[in-house]
Each structure stands twice: as structure tokens, then as C-alpha cells.
Amino acid sequence: MPGDRVTNLASAMESSADLVARACRGDVEAFEALYRGHVGRVYGLCLRMTGQPEAAEDLTQDTFVNAWKSLPGYEGRSSFSTWLHRIAVNAVLAQRRRPQGRNEISLTDDTGEQMDFAEEPAMDAATPIDLEKAIAALPPGARDIVVLYGIYGYSHEEAASMLGLAVGTCKAQLHRARHLMRAHMKPEAAS
């Protein structure tokens, strides 16, 4: 019944707020429950932004450790999930800035030559796995905005804030990403 759903939702929200409050006070068990509830989204975000499962695992760990350290400063202005995502995006961006960072998806081949999208086999946009591949093949800046705006539903303003970019830059990156993805997929499937 709708009433039950509302009650369950309210109960879940209360439970989540309670877990956050307990974790803020240093309760590791409460933090583990938060981890269990959010790890899929955090790992998904890290995996899509880096394209590398091992790096995504490390970054997911970093995200939760950083969240633990910063929990006393969490004031609930945004949802816990959004707050966690901000930390994850920061971790990914910090990893990219490291000179000896873990390798990103490379748009160059083994000889250092730029790979040509047109030489890649065209993919069918109807299947999500191919869309994931098309997103993973994007350059990092364009990929970031597709992941945050396209997949996780953040607004341009929110994504720009997370990425430390101007809103206009995010919009331009999204436009570029859409062109690249279209070029990478069968025109008839993408239209």
C-alpha cells in the first residue's frame, strides 16, 4: 500500500540519519552499515570515471576512509550519498593529478599513437554494455560529465561544483561527449 511505502521510506531515511549520527560519533559498526548501503554507487562512480577496476577499488577505499575522517564536518546540507560522491570525485581527481598515478584509460596505443575512434568497431547503442564502452572510451573531461550528469543525474551546476569547473565548461564537455559517443556508435542506433 502507498501508506506503507511512505512509512518504510521515512523509516529508512531516519535509519540512515541515525547511522550517520552514530558514525559521526565514531561508531565503526554504523559506518560499516553506511558502507554496505553506498559502496555500489561509489564504486560505480569511481569505475566509470577511471575505467580501471583496480584503481576504482583503491579509490573506493580512499573515499570511505576520507569520509570517515571528515564525518564530524558533515552537516547534512546535501544528502549523505551526494556528500560521499563529492569525496569520491575529489579522490579520482587527486589520483589523476599524481605524477605517478595509476594509469587512466589511455586514448593512445602501445606506441603512443592516438587511437582513431573511426577504426574501432561500431557498437550497438541498444545494449547498455556498449554504451558503457562508449563512455569509457571518452577523454577524461568529457567522460566525467557524462558520468555525473548523464548517469548519476546531477545538474550541470552540481557536476561543475564537484569537478571544480565552470558550468559552461561542463556543458561544452557534455556537448563534445555526445558528439564523440555518436561518432563511436552506429548512427542509426544512436538516433
Place this chain on the structure above:
Amino acid sequence: MTTLPFGPRDRELDPLLAKAADLPKDIAPPRDLWPAIAARLTATPQRAGLRALGWPAALAAGFLVASVSALLTWGLMREPDRAADSELAGSVATVPAIMPVNYGPHSALGVNDLATRDQLLVQFRQRLDELSPQTREAVVKNLAIIQRAADEIDAALAQDPASGLLNELLLGAYKQELQLYSKVVTSGGDSTRRT
């Protein structure tokens, strides 16, 4: 070239973006990451009361303020270079006007603090014409650093007015401004004077 719809409804209008929105948000990691995280938590104390994530720019600006005066010190302490000064004397008009720092609406500085600053500012302005162009430029650069810090800290204070650390950072910026003026007022002067 293909023209793509662009605007607030691009999620709905672009089939690729629509499909992206339908992708699963959650992806389970291939192994349980909790044991490794838990091991790191025991060695990681929480930052009690520190609200660092809300104002990294303010923190960075606060640290930047600590570097203020290095340029000025160089200007005040350097050996006189009269030839260079003569060449530069004519370009003094290109040095931007020196403006005191504006601390913004969320600053906890009181009227007395600003009055103290203004008194020192009067003495500082009296010495201003005696400064070489390089030193004036250094003063302008230092004030710009302090202003930027004050702006960042003020923006952070708007969100977290009770933060002791932010207020300390603001006080640090204020003290740096006073020290900057004081350094000029109390400097010997020979090496800073224009020929």
C-alpha cells in the same frame, strides 16, 4: 556535421543521454572492500570539529597568507639599484592603486579592529610616495593575496559562521595586513626610496 539538441531538456531529447540515465547506478566491487577499509579506520582518527570539506579554498587561502610579505621584505631589504630605480621611476603610474583589504559581511572583526587598521593606514600612506616602484608593486601583490584570502574565508564563514578555525584564519589575514603596513612604516627607507 550533426546538430545535437542542447538545453535543459537534452536528457530527454538525446537518446544516448536517456540511455545513460537508465544505466545501473550501483556496481558491486569484485570483492568486499570493507576489511581493508576497517583496517585503515583504526589508524585514522576522525577530525573532531574540523569542517574542512566545506572550505578548502579558505584553508588554502589562509595558508597562502602566510607567504605574504616575502616579496615586500625582498623589496625593503634589497640593495639599492638606483639605475634600475631611475628607469622605473617613470612607470610608477602603472602600479595599481593601493586599496586596504575589505573583509566582507561575515567577518567578525570589530569596529576597533578596523579603526586600528585605519590609523596605521594613515601612516602607511604618508610613506607611500617614498617607496620604489618595485616595493609598491610588492605591496599591491601582497594586499591582493590577503584580499583573496579574506574573500575565500568570508565565503566559507557565510556557510559556517561559528567555525573557530575560519575566524582564526580571518584574524591571521587581518594581522598580516597590519604587519604589511607596519613593515613599510618602520622600515629604514633608504633602500626603498626612489631617486
